[in-house]
Amino acid sequence: MGHELNNSQKQAVTHNEGPMMVLAGPGSGKTMVITHRVINLIEELKVDPSNILVITFTKAAAITMQNRFENLSDSNNNKKVLFGTFHSVFFRILKSYYDLNVSQIIMENKKLDVFKEIVRQLKIEYEDENEFINQVTTEISLIKNELINVKYYNAVSCSNEDFYKIYSLYEAYKREKRSIDFDDMLIKCYNLLSRNSKILSSWQSRFRYILIDEFQDINRVQYETIKLLAKPNDNLFIVGDDD
Numbered sequence: 001m002g003h004e005l006n007n008s009q010k011q012a013v014t015h016n017e018g019p020m021m022v023l024a025g026p027g028s029g030k031t032m033v034i035t036h037r038v039i040n041l042i043e044e045l046k047v048d049p050s051n052i053l054v055i056t057f058t059k060a061a062a063i064t065m066q067n068r069f070e071n072l073s074d075s076n077n078n079k080k081v082l083f084g085t086f087h088s089v090f091f092r093i094l095k096s097y098y099d100l101n102v103s104q105i106i107m108e109n110k111k112l113d114v115f116k117e118i119v120r121q122l123k124i125e126y127e128d129e130n131e132f133i134n135q136v137t138t139e140i141s142l143i144k145n146e147l148i149n150v151k152y153y154n155a156v157s158c159s160n161e162d163f164y165k166i167y168s169l170y171e172a173y174k175r176e177k178r179s180i181d182f183d184d185m186l187i188k189c190y191n192l193l194s195r196n197s198k199i200l201s202s203w204q205s206r207f208r209y210i211l212i213d214e215f216q217d218i219n220r221v222q223y224e225t226i227k228l229l230a231k232p233n234d235n236l237f238i239v240g241d242d243d
Contacts, residue, residue: 005029005036012237013037016045019234021215023242030239034211035069037237038081041209042073050080051208055226057217059085065213082207086222087182090189097192097199106174106181111137118169124162132157136166144183145219147190190225203229215240 005013009029012022013036024030034054041047054069056062066083082089094100106114115133119126126132135157143153155163174180180188193200210230212218215238218226230236 005032009033009036012239013040014044015237017233017235019230019236020238022237022239024239025241030213031065031068034213034237034239035065035072037211038069039073039078042075042078042081047209048080049078050082051206052081053089053207053210054081054083055086055089055210055212056083057085057214059088061085061213062088087185090185090225093189093199093203094185094192096203097196098188100180104179105185106179108182111181114170114173115166118166118173121169122162122165124158124166126158136163139163140167140170141183144187145221147187147220147224186219186221186225190221190228193225193228200228204231208233209235209237211237211239213239216242 009032012020012033015037022030022033024033038052038054041052042049054062054065056065062083062085066081069081069083070078084092091100091105112133115137116129119129119133119136124132139155139157142148143150150164150167153163154160157163158166174184193203207229210226212226217240226236
């Protein structure tokens with residue numbers, strides 16, 4: 001394990017079963033704690049590397065974490081640990097059930113074009129088009145990520161009636177094109193796991209140990225999905241900044 005870990009880091013790294021929360025400020029070695037913990041799970045606790053899932057908020061962070069881990073770990077077998085973002089992990093789960101491929105994902109610039117089209121079609125008045133569309137898309141993301149029902153939501157960017165029309169037309173567009181956006185990846189994954197116990201239990205047995213970095217940035221749909229995945233053992237190890 002090396003001498004570079006202090007006592008509280010060691011305690012975090014060697015924690016065995018059940019949930020654990022680690023609060024740590026920037027620069028306090030969070031990545032190191034996660035990577036060492038993964039190695040400890042594999043080498044000391046004999047956990048199968050393919051049963052370990054490490055989630056980060058950005059793709060860059062996932063790659064950094066994976067590189068650090070592979071540099072520290074000596075076995076080729078350890079390539080089976082899955083490092084990914086919420087979106088990449090949830091998309092993987094969706095693909096196991098739905099016939100989905102990457103070409104069906106609406107990228108952000110395409111999404112803005114679709115919203116422009118919808119807003120023009122509805123002849124909604126606003127001062128600045130880009131600003132208005134950014135506000136609307138941000139609100140739509142918010143209600144999806146927080147699992148809020150659009151019917152009970154009070155819009156800020158425009159009247160509730162206009163907001164609901166924009167929302168409905170966008171949903172209709174995606175259905176027609178058989179495509180999903182990044183918010184749908186999270187929502188659809190949550191719905192799939194909460195409604196399909198067979199799929200849920202197969203992923204629960206796949207991801208027996210879940211480690212999450214930057215946990216303070218998690219939203220409701222991510223949190224609820226992870227809660228489902230972590231059951232029944234709740235081997236959930238979260239690291240975050242309490243600021």
